[in-house]
Amino acid sequence: MMGGQADGLERLWTPHRMAYVSHASKRETFEGAHECPLCQKLDMTDRDALVVHRGEHCYVVLNLYPYNPGHLMVCPYRHIGWYTEATDAERDEMGVLTQKAMRVLTRVSGTQGFNIGMNQGQAGGAGIAEHLHQHVVPRWTGDVNFLPIIGHTKALPELLDDTWAKVSAAWGEVD
Template identity: 45%
Template sequence: MSKPSPEVLWAPWRLEYIENTTQDQGCIFCEKPNESADRDNLLVKRGSHVFIIMNKYPYNNGHLLIVPYRHTAELGDLKQEETLELFRFIQEAQDGLRELMKPQGFNIGMNVGRLAGAGIADHLHFHVVPRWGGDTNFMPVIGKTKVISEALEQTWDKLKDYFDNHK
């Protein structure tokens, strides 16, 4: 058994997600925007080509996913208008999180392909993860527990209000 080290990102709470995605299911990023229950689905903003949804299994409180509606795994397959809205929504997500949550930094990026760490490899999406000093502490390593300080629904309420009022 390997021991945790500073060079390894340990995310044991993702096991529930990984176990749930091993079944043959449809694409969650294609299904969720077609449903009307945005709060239940943690969808906080809709655009013409892209939407913002909260990560149900976040690395940190406020972890957002910016996703094109069109199902594609390749960034190069996006049309110009999709790409422009995608990056505008990434900026808006960062602005909203900065104002609401006051993080000290961000991780922004995407994992292309399952070997690169993509949990949903067939539908590209960007992660916007707010970061604070000390947000990776002993709990995930020793206790196999990630401490998220606020319920997802409370965070959704704040983010939804922000995006509805900052167009």
């Protein structure tokens, strides 16, 4: 009830989440590019870093902790935390690379939909708040089941290295 009026929403009480909210300010932060895991990838080989493409201002990398196989991130090379700090060239290339990532993932895995977005700042849910990155998450009808909810486990049917090989190979073949 809201103000004496029913709001039509069901309630799922999750008091265990309060520990996460209470300790959010204690999550790991990265003091500059030398500590940033996204900046560290730039000095690694593409295969070791899971980088599938390096552009002029941005690069595309597989998420090390994917929601689904093929979960990519588009990142500027510069160590910036906010979308508002991106140059026009960085912003534009992020868009172009996001479109290409969608085409590549559709080609290699028959993707039926996408979740695309950025979490800005720790309060906005960014795991690496200090380095801007846009998620490109492929989706398929029925790709979510009871495992994450009941078992707190995500089933991923493909190894990261296998996904990297498929996506990297297709990147140069897709416009």
